[in-house]
Amino acid sequence: MIKVQFSARDGLWPTYEEALGEACADLGLKIDLSRDHAPETVDYIVFAPNGPVTEFPRYTRCKAVLGLWAGVESIVGDATLTQPFARMVDDGLTEGMVEWVTGHVLRHHLGLDQDICRSDAEWDIHIPPLARDRRVGILGLGALGAACGAALAQLNFDVAGWSRSPKDLPGIACHHGDAGLADVLAHSEILVLLLPRTPATENVLNARTLAQMPKGAVIINPGRGPLIDDEALLAALETGQVSHATLDVFRVEPLPEGHAFWAHPNVTVTPHIASETRPVSAARVIAENIRRGEVGEPFLHLVDRTAGY
Numbered sequence: 001m002i003k004v005q006f007s008a009r010d011g012l013w014p015t016y017e018e019a020l021g022e023a024c025a026d027l028g029l030k031i032d033l034s035r036d037h038a039p040e041t042v043d044y045i046v047f048a049p050n051g052p053v054t055e056f057p058r059y060t061r062c063k064a065v066l067g068l069w070a071g072v073e074s075i076v077g078d079a080t081l082t083q084p085f086a087r088m089v090d091d092g093l094t095e096g097m098v099e100w101v102t103g104h105v106l107r108h109h110l111g112l113d114q115d116i117c118r119s120d121a122e123w124d125i126h127i128p129p130l131a132r133d134r135r136v137g138i139l140g141l142g143a144l145g146a147a148c149g150a151a152l153a154q155l156n157f158d159v160a161g162w163s164r165s166p167k168d169l170p171g172i173a174c175h176h177g178d179a180g181l182a183d184v185l186a187h188s189e190i191l192v193l194l195l196p197r198t199p200a201t202e203n204v205l206n207a208r209t210l211a212q213m214p215k216g217a218v219i220i221n222p223g224r225g226p227l228i229d230d231e232a233l234l235a236a237l238e239t240g241q242v243s244h245a246t247l248d249v250f251r252v253e254p255l256p257e258g259h260a261f262w263a264h265p266n267v268t269v270t271p272h273i274a275s276e277t278r279p280v281s282a283a284r285v286i287a288e289n290i291r292r293g294e295v296g297e298p299f300l301h302l303v304d305r306t307a308g309y
Contacts, residue, residue, distance in 0.1 A: 001030050001031070001032045002024075002029060002030065002031045002032065002043050002044070002290060002294065003031070003032045003034070003037050003041050003042050003043050003044075004020070004031050004032065004033045004034070004037075004042070004043065004044045004045075004046060004290070005034065005035070005037050005039075005042045005044070005045045005046065005053065005059075006020075006033060006034065006035050006046045006051075007035070007045055007046065007047050007048065007051030007052055007053035008046070008047070008048035008050060008051040008068055009048065009050045009051060012048075012068075012279070013035060015279045016046070016279050016283065017033060019279040019280050019282075019283035020033055020046070020283045020286060020287065021033060022283070023280075023283040023284045023286070023287035024287045024290065026284075026287070027287050027288070027290075027291045029287065029290060029291060029294070031290070035052075039058035039059045039060075040058060040059070040060050040061060041061065042059050042061060042062050043061060043062065043063055043290075043293075044062065044063060044064055044065075044066055044289075044290055044293065045059065045062055045064075045065045045066065045083075046066050046068065046286055047065050047066065047067050047068065047075070048067070048068040048069055049069070049074040049075055055078070055080040056078070056080045056081050056082065056083060057080050059083065062083050063083065063084070063293045064083055064084045064085070064086060064289065064293055064299055065081065065083050065084070065085045065086070066086050066286050066289050066290070067085065067086060067087045067088050067303075068088050068277050068282060068286075069087065069088055069277065070087055070088050070089065070093060070144070070275070070277075071087075071196070071197065071224065072085070072087050072196075072303050072308075072309055073196070073197040073198070073224070073308070073309075076303055076305055076308055076309070077305075077308075084299055084302055085302065085303045085305075086289055086299050086300060086301045086302050086303065087301050087303050087309075088277055088282055088285065088301070089143055089285065089300070089301045090277075090278075090281045090282050090284070090285045091281055092277070092278035092280070092281030092282065093144075093275050093276075093277055093278070093281070093282070094143060094144060094147045094275075096274070096275040096276060096278070097144045097147070097148060097194075097222065097274055097275035098144075098147050098148050098151045100222060100248070100273070100274040100275060101148040101151075101152075101192055101194075101220065101222060101274070102148070102151050102152065102155070104220050104246050105136060105152060105157070105190055105192065105220065106155075107246075108190055108218045108220070108244065108246070109128060109131065109134050109157075109190065110128050111126050111128050113244075114126050130156070131155050131156040131157045132156045132157070132158060133158070134157055134158065134189060134190065135157075135158045135160070135187050135188060135189045135190075135214075136152055136157045136158065136159050136160075136188065136189070136190045136191075136192065137159075137160050137161065137162070137184045137185065137187050137188030137190070137191045137192070138152075138159065138160075138161040138162070138172070138184075138191075138192045138194060139161075139162050139181075139184065139191065139192070139193050139194065139195050139204065139223075139227075140161075140162075140163065140193065140194035140195035140196070140223060141161045141162070141163040141167045141169060141172070141174065141194075142163070142194070142196070142309075144194050144275070145161060145163070145192075145194040145195075146161075146167075146169055146172075148192060148194065149161050149169060149171070149172040150169070150170070150171060150172070153170070153171030153172060154171070158187075159171060159172045159173065160172065160173040160174075160175065160183070160184045160187045160188070161173070161174055161175065161184065162174075162175045162176065162180050162181050162183075162184040163175075163176050164176060164200065173187075181204075181209070182212055185209055185212040185213050186212055186213065186214070188213055188214070188217060189214055189216075189217055189218065190217070190218045190220065191213065191217060191218070191219050191220065192220045192221075192222070193205070193219070193220070193221040193222070193223040193224075193227050193228070194222065194223045195223050195224065195227055196223075196224065196308065196309035197223075197224035197226050197227065197308075198307070198308040198309065199308070201224075201227055202226045202227070203226065203227070203228070203229045203232075204227050204228075205219065205227060205228045205229060205232070205233065206229040206232045207229070207232040207235065207236075210232055210233065210236045210241060210242060211236075211241065213241070213242070215240065215241060216240060216241075216242075216243040217241070217242055217243065218242070218243055218244045218245070218246070219233065219242055219244075219245040219246070219247075220245075220246045221245070221246070221247050221248060221249055222248040222249065222274030222275065223249060224249055225247075225249040225250040225251040225252075225253070226251055228247075230251065230260075230261075233245060234260055234261075234264070237264060237266050237267070242266075243266060244266045244267070244268070245261075245266065245267050245268070246267075246268040246270070247261060247267065247268065247269055247270070248270045248271075248272055248273065248274040249272055249274075250272075253272055254271070255269060285300065285301075288300065289301075
């Protein structure tokens with residue numbers, strides 16, 4: 001019997017208990033899934049940073065820690081984590097992000113917030129350009145950024161993307177390096193942030209880089225809050241350098257009461273919902289990694305601790 005420790009917030013337990021049981025059974029795995037195994041008996045930990053497991057030395061038998069989240073910045077630097085750590089990459093997570101990003105890009109492209117008639121006397125017709133004439137940039141071309149870029153390219157948007165290492169993706173003008181970042185920023189009437197949080201990406205949008213964007217650009221951030229210098233963004237909103245920011249992630253979550261983003265007329269706040277992990281699809285990824293661990297195959301989606309993601 002394979003012992004699996006579930007460590008995430010209590011409200012997730014009933015759903016994951018069923019979904020993981022079914023996914024493992026489909027692969028012919030017999031698991032004992034619990035929230036309170038003795039640490040020295042555990043073979044795998046299913047992990048989220050908001051769960052009860054906060055350090056790993058007592059898990060001496062553990063073959064891998066299997067994350068429920070795509071983001072790893074809160075755990076990747078933990079010196080007590082010596083086991084292999086796999087982040088969550090699954091179709092449900094990717095599809096959810098594509099739907100959210102595409103929806104908000106279309107919202108800003110079409111000017112849907114403007115097209116609300118508030119009285120019989122108002123009939124101010126606003127005709128947006130076609131998608132082929134709208135320039136969209138994506139910072140971050142990993143699994144999520146590449147999928148979002150592909151979906152936007154399919155809608156005929158003029159898509160450019162930037163990543164830290166070279167990429168070659170159909171339908172996306174790919175850039176890398178400092179010069180490439182400047183090129184994508186200058187291109188982006190609408191900019192989507194999908195970078196991981198690392199020391200190299202923190203405050204990637206700051207006073208200097210925001211000034212490199214077209215006047216009146218839109219920022220959409222479903223990636224990580226610290227990618228943006230909040231004060232620089234607020235200043236750019238006041239001058240009109242940025243016309244609107246739709247933000248799903250923040251330096252402190254939930255966004256503190258009284259933060260300037262709440263009351264700003266040109267900021268849309270959403271509650272970190274751009275891409276939630278779906279238990280059924282996530283359970284299949286976890287079950288597959290358990291199967292791999294049991295037969296000695298390489299784990300999927302292992303985190304590179306040096307790179308930080």
